[in-house]
Amino acid sequence: MTPPVVVTIAGTDSSGGAGIAADLVTFAALGVHGACVVAAVTAQDTTGVRAIHPVPYDVVVAQLDAVLDDLDPVAVKTGMLATPEVVRLVAERCADRLLVVDPVLVATSGAVLATDDVREAYRADLLPVATVATPNEAEAAALGLIAGPGVVVTRGGPVPTTNDHGTGCTYSSALAAHLALGADVATAAERAAAYVSHQLTLGKHWTLGRGRGPVAHVHAPTQGENP
Ligand SMILES: Nc1ncnc2c1ncn2[C@@H]1O[C@H](COP(=O)(O)OP(=O)(O)OP(=O)(O)O)[C@@H](O)[C@H]1O
Numbered sequence: 001m002t003p004p005v006v007v008t009i010a011g012t013d014s015s016g017g018a019g020i021a022a023d024l025v026t027f028a029a030l031g032v033h034g035a036c037v038v039a040a041v042t043a044q045d046t047t048g049v050r051a052i053h054p055v056p057y058d059v060v061v062a063q064l065d066a067v068l069d070d071l072d073p074v075a076v077k078t079g080m081l082a083t084p085e086v087v088r089l090v091a092e093r094c095a096d097r098l099l100v101v102d103p104v105l106v107a108t109s110g111a112v113l114a115t116d117d118v119r120e121a122y123r124a125d126l127l128p129v130a131t132v133a134t135p136n137e138a139e140a141a142a143l144g145l146i147a148g149p150g151v152v153v154t155r156g157g158p159v160p161t162t163n164d165h166g167t168g169c170t171y172s173s174a175l176a177a178h179l180a181l182g183a184d185v186a187t188a189a190e191r192a193a194a195y196v197s198h199q200l201t202l203g204k205h206w207t208l209g210r211g212r213g214p215v216a217h218v219h220a221p222t223q224g225e226n227p
């Protein structure tokens with residue numbers, strides 16, 4: 001059966017834990033086809049962010065046009081958008097689709113991933129047209145968002161692990177995938193939380209990198225490993 005298409009508009013993370021890598025593997029794990037629009041390139045490892053390069057606006061527009069014209073995604077998920085122009089672009093082009101906005105402002109490591117003008121564009125333009133927003137507690141406070149039908153405020157969970165780099169990206173991508181597969185927001189949010197929790201359990205003993213290792217986005221248990 002042809003899978004539904006979900007597009008992520010986000011940044012890359014060279015460590016493979018967060019951003020577009022997390023989004024695409026999560027889409028694949030949950031049975032939707034993932035398309036991607038790269039809005040920024042970051043140099044990151046498991047300990048922090050070393051460099052950020054926003055992709056030129058016209059290149060972001062060209063990627064988004066290509067996906068919207070040809071693949072007709074049922075759902076759109078946004079991560080790191082990097083500039084206020086791109087935040088407004090997504091608001092203009094994607095308001096008529098299922099739209100999951102993960103308002104990425106600050107990485108778990110504390111690195112600032114969005115400036116004040118980006119935050120203002122989220123508030124004024126993108127959040128009002130989102131199907132659901134998935135801020136963490138710091139982002140909700142910065143954006144004046146309160147939990148409700150269209151806002152899921154994310155916070156850690158019961159799995160004891162330090163391999164949690166990319167949990168927010170993985171969670172919001174799982175939510176978008178389940179919306180694309182037909183679930184309502186509340187059900188999709190529950191399924192996304194269960195998915196992240198399961199994957200965090202699988203990767204909790206991994207030793208990748210010197211800092212906070214990645215979520216095991218897609219991996220199934222190997223023989224003898226209990227989730
Ligand atoms: N330790 C955990 N155990 C179980 N579930 C978790 C855990 N940590 C996160 N989750 C799930 O993932 C969701 C997103 O996590 P969180 O709010 O920590 O992301 P975040 O701070 O945006 O992450 P990041 O910025 O690293 O991508 C939580 O709401 C929860 O459902």
Ligand SMILES: Cc1ncc(CO)c(N)n1
Pocket residue numbers: 010011012013018019020042079080104106107108166168169
């Ligand atoms: C590219 C990218 N997007 C989002 C986050 C948030 O975790 C991150 N660290 N890096």
